[in-house]
Amino acid sequence: MKEHKPSLMMLFLSVLKISAFTFGGGYVIVPLMRKRFAEELHWVTDEDMLNMIAIAQSAPGPIAVNSSIMLGYRLFSVKGALVSALGTSLPPLIVLTVVSMFYEAFKSNQVVAALMEGMRAGVTAVIADVVWTMAGNIFKKKKPMPIALMIAAFLAVWWLKVNIVLVLLACGLIGFLAGVLRQERKAQ
């Protein structure tokens, strides 16, 4: 993969492409942004990107838009945030305007339906791949707190259906307290 210097145009085109071709909504788009900007382009570090995704998820609104605003701001300040938000919002605007005009035909088209249904297996593989990498990075550091939080948060959301705002608040608070405790121990 050729290295590219950060540029507004490249930022715009990258988020545009991800938004235009990624099925499954924000939770699929955001890991792909990590892959693109941290793994392929190296514009931000992996941890930086994960921080931004974590903050984006804690704010209201579409996660993909929030993440692209965080990333755009990080790279090119307010200008970058606006460009990146535009790049993420344009594809749905165009695709859905067309689809909603022909939606009766679109909905009942069997070829479209079959492609969409089959793509779910691919979407699952893409998420499995990124979760593998992301969770692997957390396991590799061998710190007990993040590993325990990740497993607990997953069980809370998936199994107990706890509201994700509560889960994020709890994880942020636990992380904060653990940080304070570590500081105190260091001071002693």
Next chain:
Amino acid sequence: MLNMMWTLYEAFFQVGLFAFGGGLAALPLIREQVVVIHGWLDMATFTDLVTIAEMTPGPIALNASTFVGTRVGGLPGAVIATLGCITPSLIIVLILARIYQQWKDKPAFQGVLSGLRPAAVALIASAGLSIAILAFFGPGNAASLQNLDPVAAGCFVVALFVLRKWKTSPILVMISTGVVWAGINYLIK
């Protein structure tokens, strides 16, 4: 007309402001605004909207905004609804992005982030598992061996292998999987 556009903007502003947790969390809020409060869509069309927003690429909340906006006010309506949906994000996330930039190295903020990072991965994993169940067992079916779609499971294994081994473009993998799955199902039926 102008009045209508303002109402549309305001409705989707509220959706953007109160939807924590992304598109799927936004859908009940959109239903409230679009079906219950303003009566722009009936419940059957709203159900179609959910299907289409999930079937098309892009963020689900923006897909839904555009769909409703187009039906209420054509292309200008679509733009207004999308703008309404992302305005709260632009304000709130820009503030958070500034805070992140300035406080990134402060130990207390580092602590908060070290708690949020694993949660972010857990949320993505949980969303992925929901899609996996849908892909392998079909909508509304229990996750049992009887309901397992072997073609989907096979496509998944191959796609994951290709992604891990060759770091192939995810977009290419997703689209190829769709074509292969549809092709095999066409042939065996």
